[in-house]
Amino acid sequence: xxxxxxxxxxxYLLLLVPLAALVILPxxxxxxxxxxxxxxxxxxxxxxxxxxxxxxxxxxxxxxxxLLVLFLKISLPLSVILxxxxxxxxxxxxxxxxxxxxxxxxxxxxxxxxxxxxxxxLLLLGLIFAVLFSHTWHFPMDVNK
Numbered sequence: 001x002x003x004x005x006x007x008x009x010x011x012y013l014l015l016l017v018p019l020a021a022l023v024i025l026p027x028x029x030x031x032x033x034x035x036x037x038x039x040x041x042x043x044x045x046x047x048x049x050x051x052x053x054x055x056x057x058x059x060x061x062x063x064x065x066x067l068l069v070l071f072l073k074i075s076l077p078l079s080v081i082l083x084x085x086x087x088x089x090x091x092x093x094x095x096x097x098x099x100x101x102x103x104x105x106x107x108x109x110x111x112x113x114x115x116x117x118x119x120x121x122l123l124l125l126g127l128i129f130a131v132l133f134s135h136t137w138h139f140p141m142d143v144n145k
């Protein structure tokens with residue numbers, strides 16, 4: 001596919017696929033995390049609003065990481081970046097869902113429920129990425145044994 005193919009109407013639609021995935025995947029995972037919690041309920045609307053907020057917050061977080069590398073010559077290890085971004089999303093999601101996540105009885109689950117939902121969400125997200133990218137991990141093998 002040539003670069004000129006992206007300037008067709010269908011090409012512009014293809015450019016929206018990553019953005020749509022960035023919004024839809026968090027929404028689906030939050031709804032599934034609420035299902036895994038068992039006693040939690042959250043509307044689809046709130047799930048996809050959270051997906052939009054995740055997409056919008058991912059851009060500044062990536063920009064900050066890029067600015068650290070370009071201007072301050074600070075390159076953080078991947079494990080540190082993953083831990084920091086997970087902590088940010090855990091706190092942000094806990095805050096967002098504290099007033100939106102309800103039990104089956106209709107009472108709000110508050111901060112503990114929101115944090116638990118986000119912990120399950122992050123575990124599911126990590127599991128998905130581990131499965132998707134496990135074929136790219138290379139484990140050294142000792143051929144002498």
